[in-house]
Amino acid sequence: MSRPGFVLEVDERTPPTLFHHGEGFRLEKLPLGTRVVYPSEPLPGIRDVDAAIDAALENPQGSPPLRTLLTPGTRLTIAVDDISLPLPPMRMPDIRGRVIEHVLELAARAGVDDVKITIANSLHRRMTPKEIKRAVGERVFRSFWPEALTNHDAEDRANLVHIGQTDRGEDVEINRRAAESDLLVYVNINLVAMDGGHKSVPVGLGSYKSLRHHHNVNTMLHSRSYMDPTSSALHDSTGRMGRLLADKLKIFTIETTLNNDTFGKPFDFLQKREWEWSVADQAAFLAAKRSTDRTPPHVKRQIFHKIAAPYGVTGVTAGETEAVHAITLENVHRQQVVEVDGQADVLVAGLPYISPYNVNSILNPILVTCLGLGYFYNMYLGKPLVRPGGTMIMFHPVRKEFHSVHHPSYIDFFEDVLAETTDPVQIEAKFEEQFANDPWYIHLYRSSYAYHGVHPFYMWYWAAHAMDQLGDVIFVGGERSTVSRLGFRTASTLGDALDMASETVGSSPKITAMKCPPLLLAEVR
Amino acid sequence: MGALTKDVRRVASGWRWTHKPLVPRSVEPPEQEHRDFPTAWARTEAGKAARSFLQGYGLAPLLRFELTTRVEGLDVLQALRPPVVFVANHSSHLDAPLVLTSLPPRWRARTAVGAAADYFFDVWWRAAATALVFNAFPVERAGSRKSTRLARELIGEGWNVVVFPEGTRSRDGWVGEFRAGAARLAVENGIPVVPIAIRGSYQAMPRGRGWPAKGKPPVTVRFGRAVRPIDGEDALAFNDRVRAALATTLDEDRTTWWDAIRRSSRGEAPDAAGPAGPRWRRVWEASRPLPAHGRRKVFTR
Numbered sequence: 001m002s003r004p005g006f007v008l009e010v011d012e013r014t015p016p017t018l019f020h021h022g023e024g025f026r027l028e029k030l031p032l033g034t035r036v037v038y039p040s041e042p043l044p045g046i047r048d049v050d051a052a053i054d055a056a057l058e059n060p061q062g063s064p065p066l067r068t069l070l071t072p073g074t075r076l077t078i079a080v081d082d083i084s085l086p087l088p089p090m091r092m093p094d095i096r097g098r099v100i101e102h103v104l105e106l107a108a109r110a111g112v113d114d115v116k117i118t119i120a121n122s123l124h125r126r127m128t129p130k131e132i133k134r135a136v137g138e139r140v141f142r143s144f145w146p147e148a149l150t151n152h153d154a155e156d157r158a159n160l161v162h163i164g165q166t167d168r169g170e171d172v173e174i175n176r177r178a179a180e181s182d183l184l185v186y187v188n189i190n191l192v193a194m195d196g197g198h199k200s201v202p203v204g205l206g207s208y209k210s211l212r213h214h215h216n217v218n219t220m221l222h223s224r225s226y227m228d229p230t231s232s233a234l235h236d237s238t239g240r241m242g243r244l245l246a247d248k249l250k251i252f253t254i255e256t257t258l259n260n261d262t263f264g265k266p267f268d269f270l271q272k273r274e275w276e277w278s279v280a281d282q283a284a285f286l287a288a289k290r291s292t293d294r295t296p297p298h299v300k301r302q303i304f305h306k307i308a309a310p311y312g313v314t315g316v317t318a319g320e321t322e323a324v325h326a327i328t329l330e331n332v333h334r335q336q337v338v339e340v341d342g343q344a345d346v347l348v349a350g351l352p353y354i355s356p357y358n359v360n361s362i363l364n365p366i367l368v369t370c371l372g373l374g375y376f377y378n379m380y381l382g383k384p385l386v387r388p389g390g391t392m393i394m395f396h397p398v399r400k401e402f403h404s405v406h407h408p409s410y411i412d413f414f415e416d417v418l419a420e421t422t423d424p425v426q427i428e429a430k431f432e433e434q435f436a437n438d439p440w441y442i443h444l445y446r447s448s449y450a451y452h453g454v455h456p457f458y459m460w461y462w463a464a465h466a467m468d469q470l471g472d473v474i475f476v477g478g479e480r481s482t483v484s485r486l487g488f489r490t491a492s493t494l495g496d497a498l499d500m501a502s503e504t505v506g507s508s509p510k511i512t513a514m515k516c517p518p519l520l521l522a523e524v525r
Numbered sequence: 526m527g528a529l530t531k532d533v534r535r536v537a538s539g540w541r542w543t544h545k546p547l548v549p550r551s552v553e554p555p556e557q558e559h560r561d562f563p564t565a566w567a568r569t570e571a572g573k574a575a576r577s578f579l580q581g582y583g584l585a586p587l588l589r590f591e592l593t594t595r596v597e598g599l600d601v602l603q604a605l606r607p608p609v610v611f612v613a614n615h616s617s618h619l620d621a622p623l624v625l626t627s628l629p630p631r632w633r634a635r636t637a638v639g640a641a642a643d644y645f646f647d648v649w650w651r652a653a654a655t656a657l658v659f660n661a662f663p664v665e666r667a668g669s670r671k672s673t674r675l676a677r678e679l680i681g682e683g684w685n686v687v688v689f690p691e692g693t694r695s696r697d698g699w700v701g702e703f704r705a706g707a708a709r710l711a712v713e714n715g716i717p718v719v720p721i722a723i724r725g726s727y728q729a730m731p732r733g734r735g736w737p738a739k740g741k742p743p744v745t746v747r748f749g750r751a752v753r754p755i756d757g758e759d760a761l762a763f764n765d766r767v768r769a770a771l772a773t774t775l776d777e778d779r780t781t782w783w784d785a786i787r788r789s790s791r792g793e794a795p796d797a798a799g800p801a802g803p804r805w806r807r808v809w810e811a812s813r814p815l816p817a818h819g820r821r822k823v824f825t826r
Contacts, residue, residue, distance in 0.1 A: 006552070013547035015539040027535055274539075275548050282536050289532055 002041035002259075005338030005520050008273075010034040015274045017513060018285070019350025021395040021477060022363065023300035024292040025270075025285070026350060028395075028494050034511040035344065037385070038273060039520035042261035043335050045312015049095070052316045053102045056254065060319030061327065066103065066252060069183055070110035077181040078103060079152075079205055082121035083131050084356035085189045086258055087517075091308040095256045097137030099187045099316070103254070104140065116177055117149040120186070120204025123211065123445070123452035124357065125406050126151040131360070154207040154452065155442045162209075163248055166240040170213035175205040179249060186321075188255045190328045192379075193227045193336070193521060196255050197325035198242020199235065206241075208436050208454060213237055217424045220464045225378035227521055229329070242321060253321040257331040258311040260518035267307065271518050297399065304353045305360050336521040340385060343524060345509035346501055347386035348494070349376045351396040352517055357451065357459070362403040365482050366410050366418075366456050368396050373473065374462030376516065383524040384469060385512050391472040391501040393494065398478035398486075405449055409441045413456035414485065422487035424464040432457050471504040545647030561663050561675065562646045567656040568684075573634060579658050580633065585626040591737040592619070592729055595818050596627040597778070598748035601719060605751055607635050608680045610711045610718045612767055614700045614775065614797070615689035616811075617726035619737065619744070621659055624687055624721055627746040636685040639664040639676060641693070664706075666692050673706050680714050690767070698727035698811025699799030700771065708754075708764035717751035718767050722774035725815045743818045749774030772797035 008014070016027040017036060030036065046052045057066040070076065080096050083089070100117065107115055117136065119127050132149065133141040141149065152175050153159060161179040163172040178184050178201070186204075190196040202210060213219075214237035220226070222233035229235035245251065263270040267288065269281040277285070292300055315331035317324045355363055355371040363371065372394045377384060386392060402411045417431050432454060435441065441453025467473075473488040474497045483490045491497035501509065514520065540546055548554070566572055588594060613624055621638050628636060642663035646652040655661040662675045676686050688707035695701055711718045725744035730737045752770045754763045772794050777785035779795075788794045799807050 008549055009551040011550050014549040015541075015546070016535065027532075027539065029539075273552075275546060275552070277540060282540055286529075286532055286536055290529055293528060 002043050005038050005040040005336075007338070007340055008036040008038060010036060013275075015277075017515070018270070018274060019348075019395045019513075020270075020352035020517070021350055022397045022399075023297060023304050023353040024397070025289055026395050026477070027285075027289075030348070030494075030513060031498070031511060034348075034513055035340075036513045036515060037338055037340055037520060037522055038515050039260055039271075039338065039518045040335055042259040042312060042518070043314050045259055045261070045314060046316070049098060049313050049316070050102070052313070053099055056316040056318040057102060057106065060252070061317060061323035062320030063252060063318075066185070066318065067106045067110060069250070069252060070107050070112050072111035072113070073182075074107075074110070074112045075114045075180070075182045076107055076112050076116070076185065077178045077183070078115070078117045078185045078187060079120045079175075079178055079201065080117065080136065080187045081189050081195075081200070081204065082119050082124055083127050083135070083359045084124060085195065086191045086309065086311065087354050087356060087359070088262070088305075088307045088309045089134070089359065090258065090311045091264070092134065093137055094135050095189060095258070095313055096135050096187050097140060099254050099256065100136055100140050103185055103187070104143075115144070115148060116181075117144050118175060118178060118205065119151045120200065121151050122204050122206060123154055123208065123455055123458075125445070125449045125451050128449060152205055153446055155446050160207050164244060166237075166244050168237075168240060170237060170241060171209050172202060172241045172244050173207045173210040174202065174245070178205050181249075183250050183252060185252045185254065188253070190255050190257050190332055192375075192519060193229065193329055193332050196328055197229065197235070197239070198321055199238040200253065200321075201245055201251060202238050202241035208452070210241070212436075213241075215458045215461065217428050217461050217464050220461045221468055223378075223465060225380050225384070225465070226462075227378050228381045246321060251321060252318065253324045254316070254318040255324050255328040256313055256317075257315040257328055257335070259314045260335055261311050262309045262518040263307070264310040297401065301353065301362065333521065336519050337381065337523050338520050340512070340522045340524045342510075343383055343387040344385060344390065344512035345387060345505035346391045346393060346498070346511045347377070348393045348511060348513040349395070349516065351376070351394050357455070358403070358406070361406045362401050364402045364407055364410050364414070365398050365400060365486055366414060366459050367407075368398050369486055370459035370462045372396070372463075373466035373470075374459065376514065377463075377466035377470075379514070379516065379519070379521050381521060381523040384466075385514065385522050385524055386470065388469050389471040389504065390469075391474065391505050391509075392466065392470050393474045393476060393491075393497045393501065395476045396478060398475050398482050398490075400479060400482040406451060407456070408444055408450050409435055409438070409453040410451070410456045413460075418485050418487075424460055424467065427457065427460060472501055474500055543648070543651075561642070562649070562652040562656070564656040564662050564675075567660055568637070572657060572660075576657060576660055577630075577634060580625060581630070584622050584658065588619070588622055588626055591741065592725075593741045593743045593818050594623065594627070594746065595743070596746045596748075598774075599627070599629065601748050601750055602629065602632060605717060605719070607632070608683050608685050608714070608716055609751065610680075610707050610716060611636070611685060611687040611721055612690055612707050612718050612771060613687065613721035613723055614695070614771060615691050615693070616695040616698050616723070617730045617732075618694070619726040619730050620689065620723050621661075621687065623723060623726060623744060623746050625659060627748075632685065635683065636660065636687060637662055637679050638687040639689070641666055664688075673710060676706075676710055677713065680710060680716065686710070690764070694732050695727065696732060697799065697804060697807045698731065699807060700768075700775070700797035703764050703768045705760045705764040708767050709760035711767075712754045712758065712760045712763050715754065717753045718770075719751045720749035720767065720771040720774045722747045722749060722771060722778050724775065724778050728812055728814055731812070743815045745778050745815070745818075747774055747778045749777070768797065769794065
């Protein structure tokens with residue numbers, strides 16, 4: 001039986017705590033009394049996933065069975081989450097591929113001819129054929145690539161349709177093929193509570209014109225947090241768009257959830273509680289630490305990005321989007337929610353090598369900011385783990401490294417925009433349009449494997465809520481000039497960082513550390 | 526220091542290599558039924574033979590090489606028949622080996638030593654070595670009735686047992702409070718307690734030292750007259766008598782037998798708990814080196 005997450009109080013018996021540090025690790029002796037939030041152990045995965053998929057498609061929530069929606073003349077589009085999920089990528093077979101195979105099986109039996117599969121990559125980079133093949137499986141790839149299996153292109157004007165506006169005047173513009181299909185089946189992996197639901201179609205298949213209504217500073221400042229759809233302006237907006245789409249389109253949503261089994265051997269020590277480390281775990285840590293300390297970053301990246309998680313599937317639910325997503329969120333919460341009593345003055349977290357936007361790529365300084373202040377800070381329900389005016393201390397080397405193919409606009413964002421200001425509001429007002437409409441970035445997005453020109457702005461907005469709330473942000477082990485450009489401070493050790501933090505939170509702060517990944521969602525009371 | 530060495534040291538100290546790993550209090554599982562490390566194998570014929578060899582040809586020569594030991598009062602054993610409970614003051618890891626190697630071989634072969642379960646029986650290799658070399662059995666310091674179960678069984682089988690009733694090594698070299706476990710064993714089984722006064726082991730190897738001090742420091746092991754429980758005497762009263770007997774034996778070793786019994790009969794035996802006062806004074810007194818053993822000078826100028 002898997003044990004739930006919990007809060008440890010560090011005492012003299014507590015061994016050092018392991019933190020991620022980019023493509024490496026740190027062992028930190030935390031001050032006595034520090035609270036460490038540990039994630040739940042992996043829930044048992046569904047033993048017969050294929051049977052679970054069949055059952056979900058046959059007994060959907062708020063919808064007739066999928067087979068009854070398919071007829072020979074049906075124009076069927078299957079949209080599927082892109083490479084940003086899950087993290088790290090899951091071991092083969094990917095759950096998306098398994099679900100798609102079941103959908104196609106039903107479509108084939110019903111005699112459906114017109115089938116297209118679209119990767120719902122939104123303004124993310126296109127997935128490479130190899131990555132697509134890994135996600136959808138060899139059988140689907142061989143049958144549909146390249147004609148009927150494509151990446152969504154949010155800048156292909158001819159293939160976008162303006163569906164209408166919500167009652168708040170938000171434009172809803174999505175992929176034409178999806179909009180003009182008789183049936184749109186969306187296949188999702190719901191890794192965190194932010195994903196899925198009405199966010200899938202309007203965002204995954206949307207365009208800049210549509211996304212700008214919720215991917216902005218104002219929305220992010222009013223999303224507390226964006227991991228809690230009930231308190232998130234982001235989800236309010238995507239909800240309005242999703243409901244508009246649901247009125248006009250026939251959408252059949254299939255959502256899946258995964259457990260916390262994030263690191264297989266030899267990295268499984270990363271998800272064990274330190275005081276339970278065996279001698280083998282200690283040896284594995286020492287070996288991993290020594291090799292990562294001595295290996296150049298680009299080699300480490302190649303090794304780390306080969307890690308595939310042995311996730312188990314904890315839920316497959318299909319049917320009407322809202323009904324499905326309510327069950328999905330329950331499954332996510334069952335795995336990730338950890339109750340925490342009260343806020344701290346200082347939040348400590350170790351940032352890993354991966355975020356949704358650098359799979360097979362580089363976690364550049366802007367993505368580091370998004371991962372720490374966007375994702376980690378927002379992993380809460382109720383209140384943030386750290387009080388307003390508190391300090392967040394993160395471990396990461398924050399190197400000034402960019403992937404020139406994947407993140408070209410990030411380089412200019414770092415060099416030109418951040419050199420002028422780090423204030424999200426000013427950045428949005430002054431620079432967003434220019435980057436979003438830059439023809440060169442659009443060209444690279446469409447024809448190369450580049451994130452959209454506006455994407456670094458979204459990453460910065462993702463951190464806006466934390467920037468607004470926190471009194472200080474310190475990166476331990478970060479590259480000084482790079483961190484300074486981001487508007488934060490660096491320290492060599494945790495002790496130094498806590499000394500620096502004392503300027504804002506006093507000399508005996510309440511400290512909470514979060515052990516993540518594996519993922520956790522702190523329910524702060 | 527190399528980075529690898531630093532990492533290894535960090536892990537070694539963090540995860541307490543050579544010790545049983547600890548669990549932070551806030552996640553400590555509820556007390557579970559504790560299973561003692563099995564030690565019966567160490568009392569088989571093969572175990573006895575191996576121990577006899579290790580004690581006779583390893584432990585005893587090593588102690589003789591590192592210490593100047595003097596054993597006194599063994600004649601008290603002539604009036605006794607096993608099983609008995611040996612009770613000694615405890616201020617050093619040298620104490621158990623000193624007691625064992627001081628015993629005549631015939632007694633030594635039938636003697637087991639109570640050792641703290643949480644220290645000597647925390648990891649398998651230490652437990653196995655302790656069980657084999659010292660014929661040790663685990664004792665819970667908490668002092669529950671269950672903790673003396675194994676000792677009662679051993680006495681029932683005719684084994685003598687060595688118990689350090691203070692429960693832990695003295696921090697200041699003086700004798701602490703006695704827990705009543707040893708006295709209870711004697712009362713329940715109607716067997717005598719032999720007090721053993723050890724002097725010099727605190728100076729030779731106190732807490733914190735892993736090896737005796739240089740210069741073959743002198744150590745004395747003195748066996749005192751056996752104390753027998755009186756009919757109807759309860760364990761606590763008997764425990765007081767045992768402690769007094771040990772204090773007398775210590776006094777005897779410091780002075781003479783005659784002076785010690787006279788002081789004892791007058792109720793003036795010096796308190797084994799040492800002088801009152803600040804800790805440093807007590808440690809200072811206890812750590813005063815013993816005079817070197819040697820022949821008493823008959824002729825003096």
